[in-house]
Amino acid sequence: MMERSKYMSIPKVRFHGFKEKWREESLSKLFVERHEISTITESLPQLSFTISEGVIYPNDRKSNKRDFLIKDITNKKYLVTYVGDIIYNPANVIYGAIHRNSLCNGVVSPIYKIFKTEQDSNFMECVVRNPSFISQLSMKTEGTVTKLKTLKPESFLEMIVKIAPSIDEQQKIASYFQSLDSLIQTTSKKLASLNLIKAASLQSMFPQEGETVPKVRFKGFEREWEPVKLSKIGYMTAGGTPSTFVDKYWNGEINWLQSGIVQNRIIYTSSVERKITAEGLSNSAAHMIKKDSVLIAITGATCANIGYLTFESAANQSVVSIEPNNNFYSKFIYSSLISERSQILSFKGGSAQSGVTLANLKEILLKCPSFGEQVFIGDYFFSLEKNIELLTQRLEKLKQIKVACLDKMFV
Numbered sequence: 001m002m003e004r005s006k007y008m009s010i011p012k013v014r015f016h017g018f019k020e021k022w023r024e025e026s027l028s029k030l031f032v033e034r035h036e037i038s039t040i041t042e043s044l045p046q047l048s049f050t051i052s053e054g055v056i057y058p059n060d061r062k063s064n065k066r067d068f069l070i071k072d073i074t075n076k077k078y079l080v081t082y083v084g085d086i087i088y089n090p091a092n093v094i095y096g097a098i099h100r101n102s103l104c105n106g107v108v109s110p111i112y113k114i115f116k117t118e119q120d121s122n123f124m125e126c127v128v129r130n131p132s133f134i135s136q137l138s139m140k141t142e143g144t145v146t147k148l149k150t151l152k153p154e155s156f157l158e159m160i161v162k163i164a165p166s167i168d169e170q171q172k173i174a175s176y177f178q179s180l181d182s183l184i185q186t187t188s189k190k191l192a193s194l195n196l197i198k199a200a201s202l203q204s205m206f207p208q209e210g211e212t213v214p215k216v217r218f219k220g221f222e223r224e225w226e227p228v229k230l231s232k233i234g235y236m237t238a239g240g241t242p243s244t245f246v247d248k249y250w251n252g253e254i255n256w257l258q259s260g261i262v263q264n265r266i267i268y269t270s271s272v273e274r275k276i277t278a279e280g281l282s283n284s285a286a287h288m289i290k291k292d293s294v295l296i297a298i299t300g301a302t303c304a305n306i307g308y309l310t311f312e313s314a315a316n317q318s319v320v321s322i323e324p325n326n327n328f329y330s331k332f333i334y335s336s337l338i339s340e341r342s343q344i345l346s347f348k349g350g351s352a353q354s355g356v357t358l359a360n361l362k363e364i365l366l367k368c369p370s371f372g373e374q375v376f377i378g379d380y381f382f383s384l385e386k387n388i389e390l391l392t393q394r395l396e397k398l399k400q401i402k403v404a405c406l407d408k409m410f411v
Contacts, residue, residue: 031115054099078107084121100125122174162411231362234324239315240285249280259297259318262307299355331378
């Protein structure tokens with residue numbers, strides 16, 4: 001690829017060999033609306049259309065507030081769609097309900113709008129799904145209430161876009177984004193799979209209520225697990241906040257965490273948003289928390305969330321830290337507390353901002369095996385979490401690359 005930025009009609013990043021300016025066109029010149037009607041047949045099966053996935057089979061639909069499955073059972077007439085068509089939902093297009101039919105020929109509810117094009121349909125999907133284009137569409141919707149605003153086909157076809165002049169260039173661009181989307185989808189599926197494994201492992205590798213041993217355990221361990229109060233597991237204390245009115249207490253070298261950072265995952269230094277000074281530390285209830293401590297958020301929306309600290313830090317009063325003694329393995333206590341979040345939440349009041357107290361937490365009972373088994377379990381979950389974190393970072397990076405490419409590779 002080569003960099004270009006001189007002209008508004010040439011994208012900033014372009015594949016080598018293409019030099020012509022992109023041309024400006026009305027969608028009415030590029031799209032033709034389909035009005036073909038049919039009943040459900042063997043060759044034209046009923047299809048669904050969702051915001052997140054586009055055209056799918058009805059049985060593949062996931063439940064989601066903004067995923068709309070239209071199964072117009074009483075009305076036997078449907079709109080026909082063919083592979084390569086661009087489809088949008090008039091009521092939800094501003095939320096991203098516009099996709100290319102990449103599944104198969106079939107029929108969908110007549111509430112949708114369907115268009116065919118002689119341009120490369122994969123390229124045109126990139127054009128109409130570009131966030132900047134969808135933002136422009138929002139100004140074309142009609143209606144008095146935001147949620148009920150719709151986009152008429154006439155308004156859609158009035159939109160002006162700039163497109164690559166040759167089908168070859170369109171196909172190269174489309175192929176690039178298809179590869180990128182494939183990577184995003186594959187990474188997303190791997191991440192979802194690991195999260196399912198984690199959830200299942202939390203259920204099977206810790207004893208459930210009324211049990212003294214887990215359903216699944218590492219070989220060589222047979223002893224029953226014993227209940228231990230959290231207060232007996234290690235040193236527990238809440239943090240504090242230096243006065244925000246004293247400038248010299250802030251922007252120092254000491255990491256300082258708030259409860260929002262505690263999200264049932266490993267906490268790294270990259271998550272730190274604020275720091276305090278040594279003077280701020282000594283003039284407040286804040287204190288230094290050792291590396292490998294376990295954190296519990298005790299108020300607000302993150303109440304009962306657990307975190308594993310990988311560095312020394314201070315924290316505010318909405319965070320309780322546990323520094324396990326030599327009989328307990330930090331990584332095991334972290335995973336065990338995640339599996340016992342319901343026990344912590346049982347102390348929480350009804351309001352959104354209510355929380356639990358340090359005294360409440362000290363009464364929590366954790367079932368604990370021998371130290372050796374704790375190490376096996378703790379290391380297993382820690383390894384799983386690190387892989388989840390790596391995939392999460394990779395997925396976010398891929399999404400950022402896509403956003404940047406959409407900006408630079410289109411005019």
